Amino acid sequence: MTVPVVGGPGGRPPQPPLVQLLTPEGERVEHPDYSIDVTPDELRAFYRDLVLVRRVDAEATALQRQGELGLWASLLGQEAAQVGSARALAPQDYVFPTYREHGVAWCRDVDPVTLLGLYRGVNLGGWDPAEHNFHLYTIVIGSQTLHATGYAMGVQRDGAVGTGDPARDTAVIAYFGDGATSQGDVNEAFVFASVNNAPVVFFCQNNQWAISEPNERQTRVPLYQRAAGFGFPGLRVDGNDVLAVHAVTRAALDRARRGEGPTFVEAFTYRMGAHTTSDDPTRYRIEAEVEEWKLKDPIARVKALLARTGQAGEEFFAAVEAEADRLAEHVRSECLAMPDPEPVSMFDHAYRDPHPLVAEERAWFAEYHAGFEQSGVDESGLAAAAQAQR
Amino acid sequence: MTVPVVGGPGGRPPQPPLVQLLTPEGERVEHPDYSIDVTPDELRAFYRDLVLVRRVDAEATALQRQGELGLWASLLGQEAAQVGSARALAPQDYVFPTYREHGVAWCRDVDPVTLLGLYRGVNLGGWDPAEHNFHLYTIVIGSQTLHATGYAMGVQRDGAVGTGDPARDTAVIAYFGDGATSQGDVNEAFVFASVNNAPVVFFCQNNQWAISEPNERQTRVPLYQRAAGFGFPGLRVDGNDVLAVHAVTRAALDRARRGEGPTFVEAFTYRMGAHTTSDDPTRYRIEAEVEEWKLKDPIARVKALLARTGQAGEEFFAAVEAEADRLAEHVRSECLAMPDPEPVSMFDHAYRDPHPLVAEERAWFAEYHAGFEQSGVDESGLAAAAQAQR
């Protein structure tokens, strides 16, 4: 069903229709273009994913508050957009995330603990992208959309589109935010993808905010409309409806795999929390907006459907909660156990081939550092002494 | 009238309708949205502009061939797009050109000789932008679209839009090519202009080519469609029809001045010559395409209309030719008389406030240079001697 949805308060204009298959109240509705059959198993699996990623996210937020992470970018409210889309991916598909795609990472079997390394500051991205077909988090807004497009051009050159072989045909998905649509890079990605008919899905989580700036500072028309002007389809989906997101993304990925080119999916959702743990949203947005979006919670509606239709009962819900508890405990204990990197390791991997300057600096550092260790002086000893003197 | 036009050969898809008021055969046709009254005086003035700028262009091309210019970027074929749009400008409007807008410069009363300085290499842009409300030529593709947008934001802050005072309300126009639409900057300009509702007209001369790359390498849909996705109107006009270009641009400028925001105008035209005098188009495009566009010549159709309707006769045409000859002669003689800059003048104007490093380098250079002059040795003397030795 295509329902008109009105945006948050704050005087925003009425919003255009968006694809929805599950209402905030948990009612299944139909859509002519995106009908979908969901087995009870599948629905329960979605529910489990949603709950688990939310719990991971909450645990990470707590760890940050306790000083175990330097920063955390919460996905709260965006679970359905991430799980629904990521569960539409085939194993061979490739994902280019932003810094907030913890739910997508989950679906790509990246241990959530691994995600924390970056936010704890022990590495810059700890997982092996090739192992999960899940690229590293990209922090510079929009950059990864070009990487995704180039990767998709590589897929084309490998003959891995349009063969009809479901294990071979490959799509690429690039995640980005509403703010990112203003970046030149994202629009260049649209140009390159369109001209090359590259098998890439541009998945925009429009969570209404780019830090403190509302959508109105980035665009005066709905973002999904951007695509048409570049020559490929765009559409808006209820980003808090895991089923609709799933159906829409699956169709877009299938289209890409068939060799029919890019699609722009705007998942209309809401950032329920702060931009990151460094941010204070009370400075720029009103609580009423958040309250309104609470009524559209992506998990509550799946639970309501499961419960009302008898596809799951208390036992199931309790089991998922218990699993979430275990997962959170795993995340917490592994995070605390995460060792700091060896100082000299910072010289690794700036280059793959030998590099005399780095080698020279590494040698100097190793010797310098060893000097401190030999003399038994903590390297910050002098600094502390000096500060004490002041 | 909105007529469907088919692009060049080479298997391009059929092209969408475009606004046309004067057919290649010189027939006046009507358009529901862009009707225009053109007095005989006005029509003759258009004709004169077209002929004169073409002649200036031809003279500059000749000067380049004779070694008097390092380079020239010919506007051949694009006269109507430039004259038609520029003649719609009010004195207070501001223009941001590329390196090819010699016809626009003409309409802004920039002496064509002044344009040659840059191509001769005696300066980097010799005119005073403020005197003509015509910015310097911009060579980095697309950059100037952001400058135009910012300038238009300044116009808004000055309260010089939407007052209803025709001498006060101000529009800005940014010229750019089809290739430029791929640049991030141009798309960012669309974002900034749209969000700010800035009084700027984006005037794209789609001359079908970006050096050797045809439109298909930049887009798979007509370029004017790009605008809608950014939230403002776009339309395509027959770029070889000076009347249609004039009507369409005037409407867009008026819209901007009224405070209704940006418009994208795609002037569908053709680069009849090489990209620049350094280019050899026979390497990448077929002669038949050029031949086809010859039939759509922007000047011939105005002449045909003038002649057929008796608005001008041989005497007028001859007078314009004579004026063109005089103008060409002016351009030629002034170009040849253009002095090389004083060497030490290169240290001027890198900064406006004093700068010790530049001052030091200038002093060193002045002394060093004086040394050569005193010793009577041509500065390149040693170099020549050395080369002779080899």
Added chain:
Amino acid sequence: MSPRTTTIAKAVNEGLRRAMEDDPKVLVMGEDVGRLGGVFRVTDGLQKDFGEDRVIDTPLAESGIIGTAIGLALRGYRPVCEIQFDGFIYPAYDQIVSQLAKMGYRSGGKLSLPVVVRVPYGGGIGAVEHHSESPEAYFAHTAGLRVVTCSNPADAYFMTQQAIRSDDPVMVFEPKRRYWDKGELDPAAEPLPLHAARVARAGTDVTVAAYGPMVRTVLEAATAAEAEGRSLEVVDLRSLSPLDLDTLVASVERTRRLVVVHEAPTFLGLGAEIAARVTERCFYHLEAPVLRVGGFHLPYPASRLEEEYLPDLDRVLDAVDRALAF
């Protein structure tokens, strides 16, 4: 306004406010600078007091910010752009290097581009990638730009205003990890010229030149060195382009030794230029080669490594020892 203690962040804020009061053409623009007051709160309260037309929350596009600022400058405005973090300045690099820096020259002096670009820079705040870089050399190598950086509230206050008053484009690098450092500010004082260096501490044995966030580190090193009987003269460069070489040379002629300290990678960092120039001018005075203490030739590492990556008191003293050993 009377002398008082304030922070660098607050002093920049006051400098901006003062400049906006003095000249209605001064604008502030950038991501989140308006309602939020910037992620470091440096523009806090400005939108409330000067309105949305003068304090502009821009779209998320750095090239667009600088490009439109150029256009605004051409229309007679004096935009002050905030780049949210050092590592996000590169999308604007083309507009800065090819347009902002060159347009005045291109015009033969007919155009002025009084645009200020404020960049919170440097490491030491435990941030994720791209939030701790020191890209100043990329701009100092670019003719047409001026590059300055402050190390204390008074400089922050005055340099902000001086940069805004300059008819040239000025890049102002703000030491983000020192934003909350306190210091004296007397708004009635006579400020140093924008491009003058300053002897921040007099000494006799070795000159140590630094700028921005490293000035405090070097001053601490000087204190520590004093305890060991070595007298360091500390020069706060303040301006990176142009360099105030005279102040530096005068110091080196006294001390005969120079160590340059910055967070940016040593290779082609400001220390390289300073070493080359000072050596040329002080060839017969120098008892030791100019030594440099800087970042390693690595991308900025994960934050748990930054203490090891960044020059600190001990590395400064190590270089001082090496300079004295020549």
Added chain:
Amino acid sequence: MSPRTTTIAKAVNEGLRRAMEDDPKVLVMGEDVGRLGGVFRVTDGLQKDFGEDRVIDTPLAESGIIGTAIGLALRGYRPVCEIQFDGFIYPAYDQIVSQLAKMGYRSGGKLSLPVVVRVPYGGGIGAVEHHSESPEAYFAHTAGLRVVTCSNPADAYFMTQQAIRSDDPVMVFEPKRRYWDKGELDPAAEPLPLHAARVARAGTDVTVAAYGPMVRTVLEAATAAEAEGRSLEVVDLRSLSPLDLDTLVASVERTRRLVVVHEAPTFLGLGAEIAARVTERCFYHLEAPVLRVGGFHLPYPASRLEEEYLPDLDRVLDAVDRALAF
């Protein structure tokens, strides 16, 4: 293939062709590189022989070129990007500096980015603005990149292939005004390592280090100097990051004097780093400070001024005289 005389432009073309034959993953991409063969014809004939999938005429967007090349590299390709002219590399600066240079490090070594960026650079061709710049220092200051430049056909041929074979991103600066200079190329010869400098002419009085387009100028200066009884040793640096300091230091230890020559502005140009490092390593050997001959601190001027702007034989000899006068 037997030894023969060819030009730098043709040698790059042959190097590319050879690399594409050797490895089907090698791609060439950029503006006008396909049908036209590039504005300098360096990629002439490649699209005809290797097809549009391997020789790609890209949209007019430099950030897009580098950004998609990164994606292609992640998929296992080895893209060679052409930036049409030096002055048009800045729109791609963010992708180069924040992604291409850093992604391998970010991944802890799990990812390789074997991307080559070819940049025709330098002045002396009478061109309009942005077509004559020497931006190499901006990249040499960037950890994670390798930066090389050739001065003759043999180097052009081999360095192109070595750059493509490297698993690190490599910026290859090609001296555009020397594209048509002729020289010997023996494809069967054993090339120098990519990052080795080369003594291009032995001498005893002063070492003159240069790279790219200035090597020929400096060799001509050496010939002229010989006539006046001065013996210059000419070092062709070839690699700018990393620098082959050992070769340079060995030379300076013999000659005790060093002049560095490049077209790029002196301020924070490669000469600064070389001066700083060589002085540190050769402090007791140097009879004179390292002198630098470079562009002035100006945007590249109008072409009728470029002969005065660019270092030439006379300016090199002037610096040599000054070095000898110490």
